[in-house]
Amino acid sequence: MLDPVLARIDADMPHAIQRLLALLRIPSISTDRVHAPDCEVAAEWLVQDLRDMGFSADKHPTTGRSMVVGQGGQGDRHLLFYGHYDVQPVDPLNLWHCPPFVPQIEETPHGQVIRGRGASDDKGQLMTFVEACRAWIAVHGKLPARVTMFFEGEEESGSPSLIPFMEANRDLLKADLALICDTDLFDRDTPAITTMLRGLLGEEIVITGPRMDLHSGMYGGAATNPIRVLVRILSRLHDDSGRVTVPGFYDGVEELTPELRAQWEALGFDEAQFLADVGLSLSAGEKGRGVLESVWARPTCEFNGITGGYGGDGFKTVLPSKASAKVSFRLVGRQDPLAIREAFREMVRAMVPADCQVEFKSHGASFASVMDTSDPAFEKARTALSDEWPRPAAFTGSGGSIPVAGHFKTILDMDAMLIGFAMDDDLIHSPNEKYDVRSYHKGIRSWARILAALA
Amino acid sequence: MLDPVLARIDADMPHAIQRLLALLRIPSISTDRVHAPDCEVAAEWLVQDLRDMGFSADKHPTTGRSMVVGQGGQGDRHLLFYGHYDVQPVDPLNLWHCPPFVPQIEETPHGQVIRGRGASDDKGQLMTFVEACRAWIAVHGKLPARVTMFFEGEEESGSPSLIPFMEANRDLLKADLALICDTDLFDRDTPAITTMLRGLLGEEIVITGPRMDLHSGMYGGAATNPIRVLVRILSRLHDDSGRVTVPGFYDGVEELTPELRAQWEALGFDEAQFLADVGLSLSAGEKGRGVLESVWARPTCEFNGITGGYGGDGFKTVLPSKASAKVSFRLVGRQDPLAIREAFREMVRAMVPADCQVEFKSHGASFASVMDTSDPAFEKARTALSDEWPRPAAFTGSGGSIPVAGHFKTILDMDAMLIGFAMDDDLIHSPNEKYDVRSYHKGIRSWARILAALA
Incomplete structure (x- = not known):
């Protein structure tokens, strides 16, 4: 036939x-x-x-x-x-x-x-x-x-x-x-x-410190800088081994079956070439995980955008009112995007000084x-x-x-x-x-x- | 007369x-x-x-x-x-x-x-x-x-x-x-x-990771994200007591004389009102230092701008090639802006992964x-x-x-x-x-x- x-x-x-x-x-x-x-x-x-x-x-x-x-x-x-x-x-x-x-x-x-x-x-x-x-x-x-x-x-x-x-x-x-x-x-x-x-959870964090942009000479050292608050939060979302620190994040993540692992290893994937094609040489994934496993079968937390203060040419001594970041999580297995969203937001809130505000925007959540x-x-x-x-x-x-x-x-x-x-x-x-x-x-x-x- | x-x-x-x-x-x-x-x-x-x-x-x-x-x-x-x-x-x-x-x-x-x-x-x-x-x-x-x-x-x-x-x-x-x-x-x-x-040292850091912007699904977890590198660096420029961690930063910083301290205390400066005027209630200065001292007589490290990836409305699952920050140091006493610039750059370079690049731009240095x-x-x-x-x-x-x-x-x-x-x-x-x-x-x-x- x-x-x-x-x-x-x-x-x-x-x-x-x-x-x-x-x-x-x-x-x-x-x-x-x-x-x-x-x-x-x-x-x-x-x-x-x-x-x-x-x-x-x-x-x-x-x-x-x-x-x-x-x-x-x-x-x-x-x-x-x-x-x-x-x-x-x-x-x-x-x-x-x-x-x-x-x-x-x-x-x-x-x-x-x-x-x-x-x-x-x-x-x-x-x-x-x-x-x-x-x-x-x-x-x-x-x-x-x-x-x-x-x-x-x-x-x-x-x-x-x-x-x-x-x-x-x-x-x-x-x-x-x-x-x-x-x-x-x-x-x-x-x-x-x-x-x-992989599934996808998209979140945006907006931190507000002072009510308006301030002069960093007049206020620097006394007024809370929302960029400083934001970078402190973002820097704590991965530990030194590259794992994501959001509580409960790895619930529902399973190891590869031996069969699938063997099949992927047989593919002869060239990690060095994959990274070299984009100008890199070191994997940024979790320690002990190969590139293919990191990209196909492991969850991540990535920063897709960050904005705050003056971004133009030259310099402006502003102490900004707001700073924001777009953060996405790629999800695997049975990770629950809604549970992770809540745990993430709670973790962030706990790191925001009492006199700053944090606002979250949701940009989708899929298993x-x-x-x-x-x-x-x-x-x-x-x-x-x-x-x-x-x-x-x-x-x-x-x-x-x-x-x-x-x-x-x-x-x-x-x-x-x-x-x-x-x-x-x-x-x-x-x-x-x-x-x-x-x-x-x-x-x-x-x-x-x-x-x-x-x- | x-x-x-x-x-x-x-x-x-x-x-x-x-x-x-x-x-x-x-x-x-x-x-x-x-x-x-x-x-x-x-x-x-x-x-x-x-x-x-x-x-x-x-x-x-x-x-x-x-x-x-x-x-x-x-x-x-x-x-x-x-x-x-x-x-x-x-x-x-x-x-x-x-x-x-x-x-x-x-x-x-x-x-x-x-x-x-x-x-x-x-x-x-x-x-x-x-x-x-x-x-x-x-x-x-x-x-x-x-x-x-x-x-x-x-x-x-x-x-x-x-x-x-x-x-x-x-x-x-x-x-x-x-x-x-x-x-x-x-x-x-x-x-x-x-x-x-106060004197002023203005520095801009540009971190380059991948050669081009990448799709965060295809590369997330394997390719180094320059925003992640940048926020890690910035988050380490202050310790938990609010002091700047650049080696040698406090060389040349002196305590107030008792006379000047007494004169400033006599001014009856209202810290709470100063902060409330800009929507804040907590000083972000070094622990144990008043607002007036923090602003007039203590050196600082402030983030005046941060940029990387997608900053528009909505969401874009980009893993960016570059991220940058504008950082300024206000200096007091006999702090040497050129020595601090070198110590800062050396400290940053040591935190950049081997396959990323860092570029510095100078935006002035004054005692x-x-x-x-x-x-x-x-x-x-x-x-x-x-x-x-x-x-x-x-x-x-x-x-x-x-x-x-x-x-x-x-x-x-x-x-x-x-x-x-x-x-x-x-x-x-x-x-x-x-x-x-x-x-x-x-x-x-x-x-x-x-x-x-x-x-």
């Missing part, structure tokens, strides 16, 4: 590329209201493409950008595929080698690439699955399983409509398993199924996602991927957070499998975004294999 | 006010090149006024704003008076109740005030001395001592021409003692001679000024002031830095006596600057008395 599908994919690549280029020409930037009509054009393009393949498909309006949902295929096995058709803004435009919405095929030392905004994130990735389905239908007249396509148009602007839409359309979206194509290969030759995603890899679907997909790529597929973690995976679990009680074919040099969110033609081609073939394996 | 001069001052007040209003109408903002011609007009106004009084006076060009130097009077005793005719910018203009260069006399619950930019800082203060000389000459035909007037037009923009001009004009400027009128009364009824000024109050002129001036005001004059400190006092000492080997009549609610550098008519009137009378006392 599979071989003729793979052959069809190979033969149809020129057309598959033309279809992707057509989708890339639509400037569907979701954060910019000016491009709201373009987002609708992209949604309609997808609806039409699904209908051409024999899906029943519709655009579903929301208070923001529309959702696209299509239904195709039949059978006991029901898979949902998620992708997003919106893209990041393109600033700074002058750094692009080609107009971001005039996509092109370019020859590079590493092979052909498709250059343009959204080529990798996420239109190219989304189309790998669509093209795999198209090939199955073209060869066999039908899909090997029942498939729901679910495309969002607000992923790059925080997915404000996603939860309400899921809650209002449980019957439409419920399937056995969700497939998400928005992640990377482990490396050029090693495919990956991301089974661990980590840990997939249940005992579901046989994971091993089946891993084997399918291993058949396609030079090296065996790995179960990996991701230091980032992909909230939709958690929503599938909590709202639709559906596990998610994250498989993607992006490279870490795809320049997503940056000028000159690209997607390797190899990623696109082998990505389509990978999904064709996975459909066969999961059916 | 003195009484008719004081009577003349009282009688001439309406004209003295009109002369000050005329000077205030000239928008001599030194930091703004647009107002460079206005600064020259102010300098010419002063030259003409001095000539009208019988002084020989001239405008001396510099690479920036002109200096005004006038010579008058005769005798063995030679006094130099320093003031500045330039003023601060007036932004934000919409917060002014009257146009800043259309000065007005206003009735307030605390008496009449002269409202306008420069009314207090420093045109009003400068004119107190000029008017005292005018009255002496009007009554007696001459001054009781030899007087050099020295007016600068760049004080509000860092006095770039001051040192070169002093060095090139030693003979023109050298006198027995410098008088400076740019400071406050201790309180409404208590005049002050400022005998201690503290401590006047030699054993010079009998100080007691004579104190008695003269005590005769004019309801309460006896005090020798006070100032937490701020007035570099010109140090330059008189180092370049011209001349002590300086700082006597001023400003109130702490004069709103200098702010919208709606004012000078009490009482400050102006009693200030003129004070200088008339001091001239008699020092002659």
Whole structure:
């Protein structure tokens, strides 16, 4: 059954590329209201493409950008595929080698690439699955399983409509398993199924000392300096071994299983190169933990921004009224973001002098996602991927957070499998975004294999 | 000799006010090149006024704003008076109740005030001395001592021409003692001679970690966060008792003499009110030191600005490449700013991880000024002031830095006596600057008395 599908994919690549280029020409930037009509054009393009393949498909309006949902295929096995058709803004435009919405095929030392905004994130990735389905239908007249396509148009602007839409359309979206194509290969030759995603707790602290900015000569030494209060607090959030000191922070954090640890060690990850690529040579993680473990499987506390007093050129002898910091915690395992938020705030309050004020702002709180890899679907997909790529597929973690995976679990009680074919040099969110033609081609073939394996 | 001069001052007040209003109408903002011609007009106004009084006076060009130097009077005793005719910018203009260069006399619950930019800082203060000389000459035909007037037009923009001009004009400027009128009364009824000024060392630290901004999900836990490095450094610059931990920092810091301590205690300074005025209730100074001592006679380390990562609204999960802080040290006694700079930088370097970079920028380094109050002129001036005001004059400190006092000492080997009549609610550098008519009137009378006392 599979071989003729793979052959069809190979033969149809020129057309598959033309279809992707057509989708890339639509400037569907979701954060910019000016491009709201373009987002609708992209949604309609997808609806039409699904209908051409024999899906029943519709655009579903929301208070923001529309959702696209299509239904195709039949059978006991029901898979949902998620992708997003919106893209990041393109600033700074002058750094692009080609107009971001005039996509092109370019020859590079590493092979052909498709250059343009959204080529990798996420239109190219989304189309790998669509093209795999198209090939199955073209060869066999039908899909090997029942498939729901679910495309969002607000992923790059925080997915404000996603939860309400899921809650209002449980019957439409419920399937056995969700497939998400928005992640990377482990490396050029090693495919990956991301089974661990870190959660995220975002907090902002604002310390107020004096009622107004003061002259540091007239008041320095007597008036409390909120920057001094703030740096003292922040400096106490890690101990000397790099562990986070918030009480109860490590509740729910588990050690890696020996199997997963062995699998990660077999990946041959080059810590020194990973750090050297960003100009560093020493890991800042907890003592005794490797870089991969620190980023994929350990929780962190990071300072994303700090502001207080005079930040311009030169010098100003101000003793400021306020200082603030943005602090984020990446969470793993069963760490409870709300409990950690409370413990963090209590710890901070205890370090603020009695005559200063502290204000907290919340910037989101989400649990980590840990997939249940005992579901046989994971091993089946891993084997399918291993058949396609030079090296065996790995179960990996991701230091980032992909909230939709958690929503599938909590709202639709559906596990998610994250498989993607992006490279870490795809320049997503940056000028000159690209997607390797190899990623696109082998990505389509990978999904064709996975459909066969999961059916 | 003195009484008719004081009577003349009282009688001439309406004209003295009109002369000050005329000077205030000239928008001599030194930091703004647009107002460079206005600064020259102010300098010419002063030259003409001095000539009208019988002084020989001239405008001396510099690479920036002109200096005004006038010579008058005769005798063995030679006094130099320093003031500045330039003023601060007036932004934000919409917060002014009257146009800043259309000065007005206003009735307030605390008496009449002269409202306008420069009314207090420093045109009003400068004119107190000029008017005292005018009255002496009007009554007696001459001054009781030899007087050099020295007016600068760049004080509000860092006095770039001051040192070169002093060095090139030693003979023109050298006198027995410098008088400076740019400071406050201790309180409404208590005049002050400022005998201690803190020095200032300004340093900027820039920490670079990763070569570029990173995604805190992808790198958080492995890549060094420069904000974390910076807050750790800053948090270690004070110990738990509030002392600065830079090695050798307290070398050259002396305890107050019992006499000065007793005098300050007699001032009845209200610590609680001083802090309450700015919304605070606890002193942030060294344990066991009062507020007045902390601000006037103890060295400090203050954080004037801190910047790193994302500072806008909302949240961005960035792990920044750089973080920086502006740090200033106020110095007392014989603390050596250059030695402290080196010790500070060495201490910081030792706390920076091996794969991060630290860059230092220097923002000035000046010694503290401590006047030699054993010079009998100080007691004579104190008695003269005590005769004019309801309460006896005090020798006070100032937490701020007035570099010109140090330059008189180092370049011209001349002590300086700082006597001023400003109130702490004069709103200098702010919208709606004012000078009490009482400050102006009693200030003129004070200088008339001091001239008699020092002659």
